[in-house]
Amino acid sequence: MANFNKVLLMGNLTRDPELRHSTGGSGTAICKFGLAVNRQWRSASGESQEETCFCDIVVFGRQAETCNEYLSKGRPVFVEGRLSFSSWEDRESGQRRSKLEIVAERVQFLGGRSEGGGGGGGGGFERRQQGGFDRGAQQQPQQPQEQQQQRAPAAAPRGTAAPAASGGGGGIDFDDIPF
Numbered sequence: 001m002a003n004f005n006k007v008l009l010m011g012n013l014t015r016d017p018e019l020r021h022s023t024g025g026s027g028t029a030i031c032k033f034g035l036a037v038n039r040q041w042r043s044a045s046g047e048s049q050e051e052t053c054f055c056d057i058v059v060f061g062r063q064a065e066t067c068n069e070y071l072s073k074g075r076p077v078f079v080e081g082r083l084s085f086s087s088w089e090d091r092e093s094g095q096r097r098s099k100l101e102i103v104a105e106r107v108q109f110l111g112g113r114s115e116g117g118g119g120g121g122g123g124g125f126e127r128r129q130q131g132g133f134d135r136g137a138q139q140q141p142q143q144p145q146e147q148q149q150q151r152a153p154a155a156a157p158r159g160t161a162a163p164a165a166s167g168g169g170g171g172i173d174f175d176d177i178p179f
Helices: 062-070 145-151
Strands: 007-013 018-021 029-042 048-060 076-089 096-109
Touching: 018 062, 029 062, 048 062, 048 076, 062 096
Parallel strands: 048 096
Antiparallel strands: 007 029, 007 076, 018 029, 029 048, 076 096
């Protein structure tokens, strides 16, 4: 029988992220934070109902360091990951304990950089950033070709200066662009 373990969640952080490093030779970064995911629906009687699910999220590696640096309580995020079940014996009581958490494979920050909570929007998925199809996006009106050429001069080969825009000063050195 085939198995499938995939989780997609969107919600707000319930606490500031906690960063630790694993013991051992690698010292891998491990970031943990809580996520509140809300669900709203109407009951059979027509009343508006709401419930909140609280999830524990674990992120590893470089992405863990980034989450610790840029996330804070209340920030909206989109998490893509998998379920992980842990069980252990409690040191104090000797009882068997267990926990189900989400191991994040990808964390997408939502909202603005200084946004403290609520809302959403902001930073879309990679497909949208790469010019992929998005049904929700509004079509931009086509501009005359002359205006498009004024805005985006032809790209020069990497490491060379691009032609200066009309009325501009020096060219652009593509090695200076940080991305």
